[in-house]
Amino acid sequence: MDHFQYRDGSLYAEDVNLSDIAAEVSTPVYVYSSATLQRHFRVFNEAFEGLDALICFAVKANSNQAVLKTLAKEGSGADVVSGGELKRALLAGIPAEKIVFSGVGKTPDEMRDALSANIKQFNVESEAELEVLNAVAKSMNMIAPVSVRVNPDVDAKTHAKISTGKAENKFGIPWVRVSRVYARIAELSNLNAVGVDVHIGSQLTDLKPFEAAFRKVVDLVINLRTQGHDIQHIDLGGGLGIPYDPDAETPPSPGAYGAMINKVLGDLDCSIILEPGRLIAGNAGVLLTSMLYEKESENKVFYILDAAMNDLSRPAMYDAYHDIIPVKEPSQTGGEQGNKVSADFVGPVCETGDTFAKARPTSPMTAGDLAVIKSAGAYGAVMASTYNSRALIPEVLVSGDKFAIIRKRQSLEDLIKLDQVPYWLADE
Numbered sequence: 001m002d003h004f005q006y007r008d009g010s011l012y013a014e015d016v017n018l019s020d021i022a023a024e025v026s027t028p029v030y031v032y033s034s035a036t037l038q039r040h041f042r043v044f045n046e047a048f049e050g051l052d053a054l055i056c057f058a059v060k061a062n063s064n065q066a067v068l069k070t071l072a073k074e075g076s077g078a079d080v081v082s083g084g085e086l087k088r089a090l091l092a093g094i095p096a097e098k099i100v101f102s103g104v105g106k107t108p109d110e111m112r113d114a115l116s117a118n119i120k121q122f123n124v125e126s127e128a129e130l131e132v133l134n135a136v137a138k139s140m141n142m143i144a145p146v147s148v149r150v151n152p153d154v155d156a157k158t159h160a161k162i163s164t165g166k167a168e169n170k171f172g173i174p175w176v177r178v179s180r181v182y183a184r185i186a187e188l189s190n191l192n193a194v195g196v197d198v199h200i201g202s203q204l205t206d207l208k209p210f211e212a213a214f215r216k217v218v219d220l221v222i223n224l225r226t227q228g229h230d231i232q233h234i235d236l237g238g239g240l241g242i243p244y245d246p247d248a249e250t251p252p253s254p255g256a257y258g259a260m261i262n263k264v265l266g267d268l269d270c271s272i273i274l275e276p277g278r279l280i281a282g283n284a285g286v287l288l289t290s291m292l293y294e295k296e297s298e299n300k301v302f303y304i305l306d307a308a309m310n311d312l313s314r315p316a317m318y319d320a321y322h323d324i325i326p327v328k329e330p331s332q333t334g335g336e337q338g339n340k341v342s343a344d345f346v347g348p349v350c351e352t353g354d355t356f357a358k359a360r361p362t363s364p365m366t367a368g369d370l371a372v373i374k375s376a377g378a379y380g381a382v383m384a385s386t387y388n389s390r391a392l393i394p395e396v397l398v399s400g401d402k403f404a405i406i407r408k409r410q411s412l413e414d415l416i417k418l419d420q421v422p423y424w425l426a427d428e
């Protein structure tokens, strides 16, 4: 459930009319709903009631300070994958003891920053990384708490570009090497193995791959304990899917996911960490855009929007489906069910891949109309680029009847100012 609903013929985010935001901030713009972020966090949290669970929001899904602060106030921790995300999480007030650091390529500088901050744990992804982390911790006279990210060789049955738990993926340590790696950690003076970590992919719409992976991890924890390692918690990663296309996808509810985990854990006596990203932020945001032109070709109609693939790259990158709906309620414009047209929603960027939807049934729109691309709160703004010298677009957060710009629109001056002309090309 989200808080983007029609009211009096117009689409609202909570109690704010989206056309008011467009009038004040201009389009394209990302709009997030605080109430939806809070609701998603609470529903997810409640699914683990009775378990010793820490929820670490995957910052890479949406790293805006205002979004992180909203979640921090709900008690969220953070899963970070870079020094930049670590800094953002700490600045937003997420306590270090609720921060875990994932990712296959942590640099010594990033390790140093995370150790100085005293984060909860490093999710280590290779044997080479272990040795470097040990050396960095030693130089600082510290002990680094580590979990090994294991690769359970389970097919997440999701898009190939967001599948991470198969043996062929770059993530995690191969199953057959895991025991040896924990033995090595025990030999290293400045590492302490505190847990096991797994994350098999994103946008999973079936519990079975999760369950298969988690069962393997539970067996592993039992084994590691008999080998003398004091494993206190399991990090089960993120990845639970959301309904982008309600007609096509019915992902399991957080409740069903929590119940499955409770069952799989049995009486293991282990605390757990969860790293949801998309589930919290995805349907808490929309990309508000205006239609610039309608263009008819021989056998189709293009709706050309002012938003493009550089603003929201998921359709181009993952063939992702996003619902697109007009801000003006269709029934008010004569666009009843029977009155639908088929249109390709595209952006202005010079790439055929700059297509948000192909042959999409839609109520008719005309130039100047506002529309939203739904489910854009996760992996939207964070993946934006300035391709075609299109400046980064703003982000707005709604709370009740209030809204605020939480990231201002980049100016073209600021965009171009990043370039530097070398002295031999400088004007006299």
Ligand SMILES: *Cc1c(COP(=O)(O)O)cnc(C)c1O
Residues within 6 Å of the ligand: 058, 060, 061, 079, 102, 103, 199, 201, 202, 203, 237, 238, 239, 240, 275, 276, 277, 278, 279, 378
């Ligand atoms: C991307 C990622 C997540 C979040 O995935 P969602 O599908 O957004 O829940 C969690 N953990 C790790 C290690 C990740 O890389």
